[in-house]
Amino acid sequence: MGKRNKIYLLIYGAIIFTLPALLRNNYHLMVLNVAALNIVIIIGLNLLMGYAGQISLGHAAFFGLGAYLSAIFTTTYGLPIWPTMLLVLIITAMVAYAIGIPTLKLEGHYLVMATLGFNVIIYIIMIQLDTVTGGPSGFAGIPRLRIGGFVFDSDRKIYYLLWTVSSGVLLLSLNLIHSRVGRAMAALSHNETAACCTGIDTQAYKVKIFVISATLASLAGSLYAHYITFISPGSFSIFFSIQVVTMVIVGGIGSLWGGAFGAILLTILPEFLHAVREYNVLAYGLILMVVLIFFPQGLFPGITQVLKKREPLILEKGN
């Protein structure tokens, strides 16, 4: 995955795992934990937007599907946590496959509306099916994660788990985009027709990327449910789907490091803007528009390009 990425990853890991020692406030740790989960979602979404050239406005639904299915299976039916999480991942992957097959076959942006519609439906079901989901008041009493006898019952304990998962996903994705599959994806994102001509099954790749990205969102959802132990439909509305898309765009479409940067920035930033909660929606809309208009490459690549010369493309690196 390139020498530079290995160095970045070492620095990244070093910062992440020394940070809790410096932070005394549990609230700060909680914000960072949420950022770790957002990074997991953003990596998947970034693969979809950067490599398949498609937008999903339904990632909050996949996130919610993970959270609610894990919550219902473990709390209502008493199934064990970790196997359930795996089962939930498989279910979400199948749902994403069912949506992706018809929509990704077509030219244009049908996936955006299909996923947006899917998000609306899932949200309606979460609220209406109150005997199973708890309705608008939410679902409480979800069991905490545990490994053997060790229970992750504080923000500090779960910090290491969530960031390990999040960094693991980042590592795997960096490997993925520097593999044969990744080069096929890069070709697809540059010119679909040309990619098709060189024998890359572009449609199959697009569906695969969509399924992977939905599955990652579901993983984040399951972890979120077992971490916070209470979930309500409000966290899984279309607005969250738009927030994660904004994080990808601010970080830079197709840049995994940029995406992580965007996720951390936009998770921490609203915490400073508590006083202007009313303007939250407007602020997200404006950030999204301004960055897209002036920095279509994303803020993070924009900054690094200013600092050094143009970063070589993945295709050119090709190791």
Place this chain on the structure above:
Amino acid sequence: MTLSLQIFQFLLSGLTTGSTYALIAIGFSLIHNATGIVNFAQGEFVMLGGMFMITFHSFFKLPMLPSFFLTISCVAAVGLLLERGPIRQSRSKEILILVMITIGASISIKGLSMILWGKNPMTLPPFSGETPFVILGAAIMPQSIWIFGITISVVFALNSFFKGTLTGKAMRAVAASRRSAVLTGIPVNRMILLSFTLSGALGAVAGIILTPITTTSYDVGVMLGLKGFSAAILGGYGSMPGAIVGGLLLGVSESLAAGLISSEYKDALAFLALLAVLFFKPSGILGRGRVRRV
């Protein structure tokens, strides 16, 4: 009430909402034909139509007719500004980026409306009373008559505009082939601007006529946009007769599903219809098979 009478009643209310879906769907098609992008702010135009009408008519106490035209001009101006500002200024002309800019615009309009008009649902009185007419045993609200009448006149006006005027023909030329349109000397940029303005005006009309029967609030845009888009896909994306057929069909099936099956999940139907069409006949009911599979 017998079942057949009930079904007739649902049919009438379905056609009423379906007419507004048709107007929203035409708005989607206009911008798509001119630029190839899906305009996510279309639903917000509808929301703004209702909001401006309430402001002019209920707050400023202007009579119905001036408020109607003022509202249409205001929302058309929003459409114009959306094209002149974000879409025209965008550094990247990639479809993906432009589509996302309209998503950003949609969120911004929603956020701004929440600050301007608050979070509470608002109502608009019906245009002419609330005494229902009885036709063949089914009750029909005067507002429904207004909705049918206005939708039909808008469709006829649009039709004669596209078939009978030079500007209308130029817009059709741009939709058919942008490159050839440029070569024949048609000011393509101005046509794109016009398509955004027209879409804004159409959204405003849909919002004004729909609000008396449904109420409105800052967040209704997303759902209405999604319904209009589903209607456009259902009938055949980019085609005007398709948009009308799709809108009416969606309105009727939604109303039947809500009346006969479950009203809680009626919004789910639009999405299911969308997926079904994409799966089996992506060019839509009246589509000319222009959707290319890749």
